[in-house]
Amino acid sequence: MAVFWSNFIYLLITLSLTANDADSTKYEPNWASIDSRPLPLWYDEGKIGIFIHWGVFSVPSYGSEWFWYHWQGPQPFPSVVDFMKKNYKPDFTYADFAKEFSVQEGLFNPDHWAEIFNASGARYIVQVTKHHEGFTSWPSKYSFNWNAMDVGPKRDLVGEVSAAIHKYPNLRYGIYHSLFEWFNPLYLQDSRNNFKTQDFVFDKTLPELYELVNTYKPDIVWSDGCNGPDDYWNSTHFLAWLYNESPVKDTVVTNDRWGNSALCHHGGFLTCKDHYNPGTLQKRKFENAMKLDGKSWGFRRDTKLEDVISIEKLLQNIAQTISCNGNILINVGPTKDGTIAPIYEERLRQMGSWLGVNGEAVYKSRPWTFQNDTVTSNVWYTQREDLKAVYAFLFTWPSGNLTLGAPQATEQTMISLLGYPEALGFSSQGPQGIIVHTPNIPFSKMPCQWMWVLKITNPAN
Ligand SMILES: *[C@@H]1O[C@H](CO)[C@@H](O)[C@H](O)[C@H]1NC(C)=O
Ligand SMILES: *[C@@H]1O[C@H](CO)[C@@H](O)[C@H](O)[C@H]1NC(C)=O
Numbered sequence: 036m037a038v039f040w041s042n043f044i045y046l047l048i049t050l051s052l053t054a055n056d057a058d059s060t061k062y063e064p065n066w067a068s069i070d071s072r073p074l075p076l077w078y079d080e081g082k083i084g085i086f087i088h089w090g091v092f093s094v095p096s097y098g099s100e101w102f103w104y105h106w107q108g109p110q111p112f113p114s115v116v117d118f119m120k121k122n123y124k125p126d127f128t129y130a131d132f133a134k135e136f137s138v139q140e141g142l143f144n145p146d147h148w149a150e151i152f153n154a155s156g157a158r159y160i161v162q163v164t165k166h167h168e169g170f171t172s173w174p175s176k177y178s179f180n181w182n183a184m185d186v187g188p189k190r191d192l193v194g195e196v197s198a199a200i201h202k203y204p205n206l207r208y209g210i211y212h213s214l215f216e217w218f219n220p221l222y223l224q225d226s227r228n229n230f231k232t233q234d235f236v237f238d239k240t241l242p243e244l245y246e247l248v249n250t251y252k253p254d255i256v257w258s259d260g261c262n263g264p265d266d267y268w269n270s271t272h273f274l275a276w277l278y279n280e281s282p283v284k285d286t287v288v289t290n291d292r293w294g295n296s297a298l299c300h301h302g303g304f305l306t307c308k309d310h311y312n313p314g315t316l317q318k319r320k321f322e323n324a325m326k327l328d329g330k331s332w333g334f335r336r337d338t339k340l341e342d343v344i345s346i347e348k349l350l351q352n353i354a355q356t357i358s359c360n361g362n363i364l365i366n367v368g369p370t371k372d373g374t375i376a377p378i379y380e381e382r383l384r385q386m387g388s389w390l391g392v393n394g395e396a397v398y399k400s401r402p403w404t405f406q407n408d409t410v411t412s413n414v415w416y417t418q419r420e421d422l423k424a425v426y427a428f429l430f431t432w433p434s435g436n437l438t439l440g441a442p443q444a445t446e447q448t449m450i451s452l453l454g455y456p457e458a459l460g461f462s463s464q465g466p467q468g469i470i471v472h473t474p475n476i477p478f479s480k481m482p483c484q485w486m487w488v489l490k491i492t493n494p495a496n
């Protein structure tokens with residue numbers, strides 16, 4: 036009965052979402068109305084995205100993508116100041132780095148990026164088109180002499196990457212855009228005026244956003260740098276346009292970084308803070324933005340092997356996040372030449388090989404009644420209502436009897452290991468759960484090398 040009702044409710048939700056995709060609801064420029072828009076289904080179903088941090092900060096590639104601010108901001112980092120003193124002439128400016136943003140022919144190949152991203156099993160890409168440094172990776176009319184066509188690469192990096200991504204039917208393309216800029220005089224002036232003036236917003240931020248959406252038609256607008264009140268950014272006004280009239284009004288998703296008080300409350304999916312992985316079921320769709328290099332979003336030459344996340348930890352992050360109603364956005368920072376370092380390529384391809392075996396438990400899954408097991412730790416769950424199945428993600432290889440306290444067996448229950456042909460034996464413990472008798476599989480015959488997934492069909496709950 037429970038299974039029947041949950042399927043029925045799922046069908047209703049699916050129908051209402053689908054209906055809404057094509058429907059002509061008009062959204063008003065206020066949060067109640069903006070928040071009422073259902074997220075297009077593709078986003079929840081896709082689960083995994085790749086974040087690309089690539090900009091002028093990729094040239095010094097030292098410390099982090101906050102290099103400029105840590106060098107010349109109000110509270111300089113001694114390590115960064117020292118790095119500049121030792122390696123550059125005293126009159127060298129941050130803008131001079133743009134000349135070295137070489138993106139050389141023969142090194143940068145957006146088709147190769149797209150091939151790696153597709154092979155990773157990710158379903159969408161979010162490219163940084165402008166970080167807090169203000170440099171636009173597309174030839175913006177509103178960023179004179181501080182864009183990728185006028186200086187540095189002399190090409191449209193947003194156009195090239197988005198075109199390469201669009202060749203893969205599995206991948207959607209999205210943009211990241213920083214509302215504020217550390218050192219923009221107009222922004223600093225508005226800020227000094229306690230955000231009572233909006234010159235920066237009307238001359239820079241909003242024109243850029245409209246230009247990006249109209250030119251590249253991204254399926255994600257990932258806003259950041261929302262330092263200032265929501266009203267200052269005119270966010271709800273832009274979002275109402277995005278949802279009602281823009282060329283991507285039916286497919287686009289956005290996040291929550293649209294102003295100081297929107298963060299973690301309003302917009303589309305919630306990102307709250309970086310690496311947001313709450314560990315408990317969230318009512319509202321969220322996204323865990325995390326990175327392969329634990330210490331920087333941008334590529335840096337001072338990364339140590341120990342800073343790079345292991346494939347085991349990455350997969351564990353995925354399981355925990357999706358069990359709790361999240362998507363995960365995994366960051367990689369390309370070099371100034373436009374290459375992806377082999378260590379990051381390896382992680383992404385490892386993830387893809389794992390998803391090739393276990394994707395059934397990830398894509399199109401929904402959170403289950405339980406997020407993790409009640410008895411055994413490091414076991415996380417998802418469900419597929421369409422397949423009448425619950426999936427248990429096991430962080431460690433089970434040997435002997437594995438007790439699962441959360442699922443209860445029915446007469447119809449079967450248990451299998453994804454990628455392994457034979458059904459697994461188990462004994463029902465009634466309301467106490469299930470004891471799974473795990474097979475003695477030699478390492479070479481295991482369906483995958485990290486994080487194994489049990490499929491439990493027709494459970495009682
Ligand atoms: C994209 O990746 C999928 C696996 O997720 C693979 O089946 C497909 O062949 C790839 N497409 C191309 C064009 O390489
Ligand atoms: C800013 O928002 C106000 C109120 O929603 C609206 O009237 C105005 O046209 C907006 N301006 C721009 C440039 O978006």
Ligand SMILES: *[C@@H]1O[C@H](CO)[C@@H](O)[C@H](O)[C@H]1NC(C)=O
Pocket residue numbers: 313314315407408409410411412413
């Ligand atoms: C399940 O996850 C919660 C929240 O992260 C944690 O507090 C709890 O200890 C976990 N349960 C087990 C059995 O490890």
Ligand SMILES: *[C@@H]1O[C@H](CO)[C@@H](O)[C@H](O)[C@H]1NC(C)=O
Pocket residue numbers: 435436462470472
């Ligand atoms: C596993 O469980 C079965 C049935 O519950 C039991 O007969 C068997 O002794 C257990 N094996 C181990 C190694 O505990």
